[in-house]
Amino acid sequence: MIRQMLVLIWNRKRINALIMLEITLSFLVLFAVVVSALYAWKKYSTPLGFDYRDTLSVVLIGQWEPHHAGQLKRAAEAMRTMPEVSWCEASHMDLFTKSYWTTVLRHNDKPTQLMVNRASDQYHQLARIPVIDGRWFGPQDTGGDYEPLVLNRRAAQKVFGSESPLGKVLPHSLGKFNYKVVGIIEDYRQHGDLDPLGEYGFRRYVWEENSDTRMRQLMVRLKPGTPRSIERDMLKILKTNLPDYDFSISELSVARESYMRKSLIPLITSAMLAVCLLLMVAMGLLGVLWQNVAQRTQEIGLRRAIGASTTGVLVQISGELLTMTAFSVAIGTFLALQVPFTGLFGNIEADLMVGGITGATSVMLVLAFVCSVYPAWLAMRITPADALHYE
Amino acid sequence: MFWNYLKMAYKVLLRRKFFTFISLFGIGFTLLTMLVFFTLADHVVDPPGPSSRADGQIILNMPYIWLEHMENNDVYHGELGYYFIEHYLYEMKTPSGISAYTGTRDSACFVNDRKVRVQLRQTDAAYWRLLEFDFLEGGPLTESDDEGDSRALIISQYLKRKVFGNEPAVGKELVLDGRAYRIRGVVKNVPFYDDISYADAWQPIDNLESANYRNQMLGRFKVLFMVENANQAAAFQEELAHLWSKVQIPDPEQFNFVIGHAETPLESMARDLLRDGNTDDNGKSTLVMIVVALGVLFMFLPAINLININVSRIMERAVEIGVRKAFGASSTHLVGQLIFENIFLTLVGGLLALLATPLVLEPINQSGLIPHADLTMNPRVFLGGLLLIFLFGALSGIYPAWKMSRLHPVSALKGGDS
Numbered sequence: 001m002i003r004q005m006l007v008l009i010w011n012r013k014r015i016n017a018l019i020m021l022e023i024t025l026s027f028l029v030l031f032a033v034v035v036s037a038l039y040a041w042k043k044y045s046t047p048l049g050f051d052y053r054d055t056l057s058v059v060l061i062g063q064w065e066p067h068h069a070g071q072l073k074r075a076a077e078a079m080r081t082m083p084e085v086s087w088c089e090a091s092h093m094d095l096f097t098k099s100y101w102t103t104v105l106r107h108n109d110k111p112t113q114l115m116v117n118r119a120s121d122q123y124h125q126l127a128r129i130p131v132i133d134g135r136w137f138g139p140q141d142t143g144g145d146y147e148p149l150v151l152n153r154r155a156a157q158k159v160f161g162s163e164s165p166l167g168k169v170l171p172h173s174l175g176k177f178n179y180k181v182v183g184i185i186e187d188y189r190q191h192g193d194l195d196p197l198g199e200y201g202f203r204r205y206v207w208e209e210n211s212d213t214r215m216r217q218l219m220v221r222l223k224p225g226t227p228r229s230i231e232r233d234m235l236k237i238l239k240t241n242l243p244d245y246d247f248s249i250s251e252l253s254v255a256r257e258s259y260m261r262k263s264l265i266p267l268i269t270s271a272m273l274a275v276c277l278l279l280m281v282a283m284g285l286l287g288v289l290w291q292n293v294a295q296r297t298q299e300i301g302l303r304r305a306i307g308a309s310t311t312g313v314l315v316q317i318s319g320e321l322l323t324m325t326a327f328s329v330a331i332g333t334f335l336a337l338q339v340p341f342t343g344l345f346g347n348i349e350a351d352l353m354v355g356g357i358t359g360a361t362s363v364m365l366v367l368a369f370v371c372s373v374y375p376a377w378l379a380m381r382i383t384p385a386d387a388l389h390y391e
Numbered sequence: 392m393f394w395n396y397l398k399m400a401y402k403v404l405l406r407r408k409f410f411t412f413i414s415l416f417g418i419g420f421t422l423l424t425m426l427v428f429f430t431l432a433d434h435v436v437d438p439p440g441p442s443s444r445a446d447g448q449i450i451l452n453m454p455y456i457w458l459e460h461m462e463n464n465d466v467y468h469g470e471l472g473y474y475f476i477e478h479y480l481y482e483m484k485t486p487s488g489i490s491a492y493t494g495t496r497d498s499a500c501f502v503n504d505r506k507v508r509v510q511l512r513q514t515d516a517a518y519w520r521l522l523e524f525d526f527l528e529g530g531p532l533t534e535s536d537d538e539g540d541s542r543a544l545i546i547s548q549y550l551k552r553k554v555f556g557n558e559p560a561v562g563k564e565l566v567l568d569g570r571a572y573r574i575r576g577v578v579k580n581v582p583f584y585d586d587i588s589y590a591d592a593w594q595p596i597d598n599l600e601s602a603n604y605r606n607q608m609l610g611r612f613k614v615l616f617m618v619e620n621a622n623q624a625a626a627f628q629e630e631l632a633h634l635w636s637k638v639q640i641p642d643p644e645q646f647n648f649v650i651g652h653a654e655t656p657l658e659s660m661a662r663d664l665l666r667d668g669n670t671d672d673n674g675k676s677t678l679v680m681i682v683v684a685l686g687v688l689f690m691f692l693p694a695i696n697l698i699n700i701n702v703s704r705i706m707e708r709a710v711e712i713g714v715r716k717a718f719g720a721s722s723t724h725l726v727g728q729l730i731f732e733n734i735f736l737t738l739v740g741g742l743l744a745l746l747a748t749p750l751v752l753e754p755i756n757q758s759g760l761i762p763h764a765d766l767t768m769n770p771r772v773f774l775g776g777l778l779l780i781f782l783f784g785a786l787s788g789i790y791p792a793w794k795m796s797r798l799h800p801v802s803a804l805k806g807g808d809s
Contacts (some may be wrong), residue, residue: 019699021695022692061607062603063603063641083572094469098468099468100466104463172463212644228568255497265583265761273428273689282695283413283417287414287696291410303679
């Protein structure tokens with residue numbers, strides 16, 4: 001039966017080639033849309049790795065002098081005495097903004113670029129960053145001949161592969177000191193929920209009296225339900241301890257909300273475009289098939305006259321389109337598989353490829369079937385008499 | 392003769408109303424989507440409003456800088472500090488205007504105990520000279536606001552309505568995040584996609600109690616440059632390129648090189664989307680190519696639909712074509728006629744799309760999906776749309792016409808396939 005169908009498709013090869021071209025192109029567009037949607041979803045559903053709720057960021061505005069380190073230490077200590085404050089720690093990099101700090105780690109001469117941050121000894125408790133292996137840095141690292149480093153799982157895998165990362169020593173690229181990996185965390189996605197998953201590392205900030213290491217911001221975890229008016233008391237404490245600075249205080253949850261709003265607008269726009277495109281393709285397939293049936297009244301009538309059942313006709317019409325769809329999808333899949341090789345759109349991970357191809361294939365098959373149902377039903381109703389009266 | 396063609400095209404369209412509807416719907420819908428998308432892209436790339444200057448001057452934006460350590464490959468990416476702006480960028484000779492401003496940040500005020508979200512931006516006085524805001528009340532920030540603790544505030548029409556209703560707002564007090572401001576002016580709403588102008592409220596940058604921010608190399612500022620024309624823009628880029636090597640970085644142990652780029656909104660967007668860092672090439676041409684390719688693909692699909700339908704419809708008209716051929720009509724004539732018919736059909740669909748575009752844009756503006764969106768069809772988009780329509784009509788007419796012209800009169804008269 002399939003052979004017969006192929007012969008019928010071949011007989012109308014010009015018009016069918018056009019239909020197949022259309023389905024192939026739609027498949028490719030759909031593939032791109034599904035892959036981007038899956039990628040966005042994958043990023044969104046991967047945990048941030050930290051808890052942004054009830055947390056304030058206090059950015060220090062001013063020029064760092066070494067003796068400010070002691071002032072900063074006392075400011076943090078004073079903040080911790082406030083009853084509404086459960087944690088106050090230092091962390092250098094802003095969250096939910098576009099700024100970043102990257103460095104390169106070399107292991108066995110293989111360089112790995114990763115984002116870095118610098119934070120104080122209890123920061124993982126404040127931000128609720130689960131340490132999955134080893135430990136966060138702490139006082140036991142003071143005085144050692146190394147600088148402790150905490151990596152996220154992805155960075156550890158990229159740098160060390162299958163080797164165990166704990167205790168490994170990595171030279172600083174200028175040979176000034178060595179890093180030692182003391183712990184692995186799941187993640188710390190500084191840029192936000194919809195940004196790419198990357199390699200990340202924390203360096204240790206040591207509370208000292210004098211330090212050249214500039215710290216940009218203090219993080220404060222409040223007890224849930226603390227009103228924002230607490231900022232006034234905080235500013236007083238900050239101002240007394242750090243007289244050379246001004247402070248910009250913001251809630252992380254608010255920063256995240258505006259980040260989400262900004263990132264979602266382009267995503268929603270492209271999704272709407274894709275829906276419009278699908279609608280157009282559906283209309284087109286429906287129209288072409290309908291016309292097909294109208295043109296082939298004689299042929300179908302003849303089939304009915306020599307004993308074909310209505311189901312047989314239905315299977316023929318739907319089957320033809322589905323066969324063509326299957327061929328087009330196969331061509332489309334072949335083309336889609338070339339995408340990772342071109343490298344034009346970066347590396348598409350295997351699970352996204354599989355998801356994109358299955359997703360696009362099923363949508364195209366369903367679409368083809370739905371579009372063929374009405375014309376096939378029309379064809380079913382053709383009686384031999386109709387065919388004889390035709391023209 | 393065109394009148395004849397027109398009459399014929401009209402009759403053909405009426406003959407099978409369903410297919411005419413499908414064709415028209417396909418064409419109309421495609422062009423409508425394209426027009427809406429074009430309008431959106433046009434507004435993002437060159438938003439009509441404060442940041443678009445009518446007199447040919449160009450505004451270039453430097454939102455970020457990169458600090459690098461050339462030997463150990465450390466990179467720090469962030470917004471600019473005022474120290475750097477004051478000591479290096481303000482010293483530049485070529486630009487005719489330089490302004491420091493910040494991105495927006497979420498702030499809030501309370502109206503009858505209800506919280507109103509306010510997007511707050513800090514700007515210097517030059518910002519109001521470089522960008523052309525429409526003032527409904529009052530006036531802009533002035534040089535005196537750059538000095539000392541000024542509590543002046545400019546608000547948008549939207550915020551004014553929310554807080555003061557229909558009363559005039561200038562001179563009144565507004566409390567943002569617990570701090571009182573006096574309203575200096577009210578401006579027309581600025582849409583979200585105008586990245587350098589959008590906000591609900593603008594305050595002077597010196598609102599902080601001290602001038603500590605003036606000592607930072609990295610901070611929270613972005614910088615606008617204004618140049619008079621393309622020649623001056625080139626001279627400016629030249630001067631900027633030579634600036635970086637002169638910058639003294641406070642902590643050369645950590646970073647020993649700094650670089651930034653002054654770009655148009657499109658260039659900034661391309662860099663943001665396609666380039667990972669501070670490459671010389673900002674990826675603008677790649678972005679344009681990708682968008683054009685997607686656009687062509689997007690049009691190509693419905694064009695194939697139309698070709699499919701047209702090809703089948705020609706077969707229905709085989710007898711008519713056979714007769715015309717038998718009476719001596721040349722192939723060129725027939726091809727011309729069919730393309731004409733197709734362009735006619737596209738034109739009808741296109742006109743419907745042009746008429747429907749404002750009807751689609753209005754709900755988008757109203758929905759609040761894009762804050763303060765003010766998408767309108769401008770002459771540029773309209774002309775682009777017309778061009779699209781003709782392109783579309785020709786594209787989808789050529790193959791069927793070519794096929795028809797090869798129809799043999801005899802087989803055509805028999806009404807059979809060729």
